[in-house]
Amino acid sequence: MLAGRIETHGTATATLGAPLWGLSTGRRLDAVCLAGANLIPFARPGTERAAAAAFAERARRAGRRCSTIVGPAASVLPLWELLEPSWGPAREVRARQPLMAIEGPPAVPPEPAVRPVRSAEIDLLFPAAIAMFTEEVGVSPLRVDGGAGYRARVTDLVRAGQSLALIRDGEVLFKADVGAVSRSACQVQGVWVAPQYRGQGIGQRGTAAVVEYARTAIAPVVSLYVNDYNVAARAAYQRVGFTQVGTFASVLF
Structure with a gap:
């Protein structure tokens, strides 16, 4: 979700179309969050709570502008826990959405007319x-x-x-x-x-x-x-x- 947009548009708000927040430890980038129509957080394993605290503070100051918070559950759910008192209630929380991937050819014959x-x-x-x-x-x-x-x-x-x-x-x-x-x-x-x-x-x-x-x-x-x-x-x-x-x-x- 984030990588492709950054590859194409860079990290500047003017080209990315929304602010990109970051959390660093020294020179290491631990987490990022795209604050656009969707709020999309991503944090390195082990940094999710610290990232949630930092991004929740920024999000509360900015006010809710997104229609969805979406991303890895380990990043989304701690962030929502902190934002819910000021942003809630949500219309729906989908806490478990399996992320699935395939690297080889499909296991069933493809529909040729697609x-x-x-x-x-x-x-x-x-x-x-x-x-x-x-x-x-x-x-x-x-x-x-x-x-x-x-x-x-x-x-x-x-x-x-x-x-x-x-x-x-x-x-x-x-x-x-x-x-x-x-x-x-x-x-x-x-x-x-x-x-x-x-x-x-x-x-x-x-x-x-x-x-x-x-x-x-x-x-x-x-x-x-x-x-x-x-x-x-x-x-x-x-x-x-x-x-x-x-x-x-x-x-x-």
Whole structure:
């Protein structure tokens, strides 16, 4: 989440689009936190509590501007513990979200019809993106600025070749985005299957196709994170070849 943005934009607020806070011990950087639309903390093992205290103080002074706190659970949960008295209550806390990754080819055959979405298909894709966001986050992306910011994000992903879909007869059956990218790894986000096509294996085959595309065109390691209570999705990702490598957490407002 952080590495790709820093690789592309550097660390200056003007180019990164949000302040990047840091915590150092001597010349060693122990933790960072991107304070943008999402608050994204990351701390070295053993420094999470100290980082949470430092970042909570900065966040309280700035006031809540984010819609989500998201990142490694070991960094997010101590930070939220300190912020909850002034920022709470959260709309939802998802404390255990398995972070999964795959480094080799997918273990199931990819859906051959999954491909990058074309710019001319953004109007077709956008309702599916709205449905995915609403199901996953619990609120509509249209509630803020009529959805203009969210549509801009969808458009950016399409133009970058990072939004893939299975489109048949003008209908989106499956979609997924490669929403975070660095030189060494990328993260799949926004996986969605149209309700009437669920239970047919489209999600597995579609995700396998996204993995194959991402490993070839973007980065050698493909990751994603999933809610721990979504047993069906976790099982599907395991069948594709993903294994758990960590745990994320999200605090939603």
